[in-house]
Amino acid sequence: MIMKLNAEQKLIGRRNFLKAAAVLPAAGAVSYKALAQGPVKAGIVGTGMEGRILISLSDPKYVCIVASCDIRPDNRILGQKLIQNPDLGHHPHPKLYTNYEDMLNDPEIEAVIIATPIHLHGSMAIRALQAGKHVFVEKTMAYTLDECSEMIRVAKQKNLNLQVGHQRFYNPLYWDAYKMLNEGLLGSVYHIRALWHRNTDWNYWTHTRNEADEELLDQLAKMDPQSFGYPDLQKLVNWRWYRETSHGLWTELCSHQLAIANWFFDATPTTVFASGGVYKTAKDQEDLYMQKMDEYKIKKKYNDTPANSFSEYVRLLQGYEKDDRTIPDHIYAIFEYPNHRTVTYSCIQSSSVDNYYEKIMGTRGTIVLSNENESYLFWEPGWDEDIAQQVVKEMKETQLDVVKEDAGKAAFAAHESQEAAGRGGASDMDKLDPYRWEMQGFAHTIRTGAPNLCDGVAGAKAALACLYGKQSLENRQKIEIPPLNV
DSSP: OOOOOOHHHHHHHHHHHHHHHHHSOOOOOOOOOOOTTOOEEEEEEOOSHHHHHHHHHOOTTTEEEEEEEOSOHHHHHHHHHHHHOTTTTSOSSOEEESOHHHHHTOTTOOEEEEOSOGGGHHHHHHHHHHTTOEEEEESSOOSSHHHHHHHHHHHHHHTOOEEEEOGGGGOHHHHHHHHHHHTTTTOOEEEEEEEEEOSOOOOGGGSOOOTTHHHHHHHHHHSOGGGGTOSSHHHHHTGGGSTTTOOTHIIIIIHHHHHHHHHHHTSOOSEEEEEEEOOOOHHHHHHHHHTTGGGOOOOEEETTEEEOSHHHHHHHTSGGGGOOOOSOSEEEEEEEETTTEEEEEEEESSOOTTOEEEEEEESSEEEEEETTTEEEEEEOTTOSSSHHHHHHHHSSSOOOOOOOHHHHHHHHHHHHSGGGTTSSOSSSSOTTHHHHHHHHHHHHHHHHOOOOTTBHHHHHHHHHHHHHHHHHHHHTSOEEOOOOOO
C-alpha cells in the first residue's frame, strides 16, 4: 500500500490518534527541568554531518560542547565554526583536537559525544568510559555485538551513563503509540511494516556545493588518509560504502526502526530472512544529479583537471566512475518475533515514494508513524464509534478512565494551540525536537540519575537485529537469531 493520504484521510487519522491519546494516562510528555548542577561539559568526536546536527541541537543549558575532535580538516573547520556560533551558545573558544586520546585526557570534559563512522564506535566508547567519561554514541551502537557487550560492561563497572542515539525513544508520538499498543487499544498486533525509501546515495563527491566549499575541499585534498588507516581519500569520505567501515543501510537507517519494533514488542526477533544487493548504477545517478546542473556554479580544480559541469565533476571526483561499493543499496527483510509477530522491512535508494514510516497493524486499529513528526490512527470497521468506552469495558484490570466524545475534541483543539504542540498529535512537532530532547535526557541522567530511555541494552538489541539481518542477506538464507547476551 502506498502511503499517500489525502487531506481528509490525514485529518481523520490525526483526530483518531489524538482522541485515543486523550483516553490514556499521560505517556508522551518529554520535558526536562533546568539542571541545578549546571550543564554537562562535553567533547564531540566526529564533526561531519551527523555530528554537526548534534552540535546544533544540543541546548548548552544541558549539554555545553567545549571541545571537538576530527581527523578531517574540513570537518574540524565546520565543527569549530558551529560550536563558536553565538546563537547556539556553546563556547566561544572550543578546544580542537586531532588526537582522540588527547581529548580524553582533558579534565574539563565530563562526557563524550561519538558521531564517527560505526567501525570506530566501540573502541572509542570503551576508551572514553575507561577514562571516566559519560558516553553518548550515535546509532548504530557498535560495529560488532562483542563491542556492544563490552561497552555495557565498562559503563556498568564505572557507573557511567551510556546512551545510544535512537532519538525516537525521546519522541512523544512514539510514546503515545506505545501506550496505545500496550493498553490494548489496537487489539492484537501481529504485524509492523516499516520502510525507509530514498532516491539518493551517500556519495560525498556528488553533494551539491557552492563557492564557499572550495577551500574546504582543498583542505581535504591535502590530508594524508593513510596516516589514519584509510588507503585513500575515497575510502575515508565514502566510508558507508565499504564492509570494512560500515554495515550500510542496516546500521545507518534500519536500526532506528528495528529499535522501535523491539521496544513495542518488548522482544528481539528470533529469525530473519533478508535479500538485496548493490543495484544502483552510474547511469541512475547521472540521471538524478544532472537535474541539478543548472544550480551548480563551481569550476573546481581537482588533480589539475578543471571541472566545468556537474556531470564532469561527478566523474572527476571518483564517485561512481570508480564503483567499488561492497554495501547493498537495497535491502528487504522479514523478521519473526515471539507470539506470532512479524516485522516486514524495506530500505531502498532508488525511489523516494513512501519516504519512511512505521505502520503498527492491530485487529482493532492501525497506527502510522510517518517522518518522525506525523501520527495517524485508523480504526477497523465497527471500531470508530465511542471507541474509548468499548475498549475500557472489554479490558481487565485497566487504569483507563472513560472519557466523553467532547474530551477528544478538546484534545484536538488543544493540540492546535502553541502550548500543546508536540503532545500526542501530528505534523506540528518539529522532527528535530527529539534530537534536542535526547541530549537533554542524556544530561539529566548524568546529573540526576533519571532513567535513560535508550541505554546500552536497547542499543545492543537494535544492533543484534541489524547484524543478523545483514548476515542473512549475505548467506541468502533464513537464519535464527539468538537472544541478546550482555
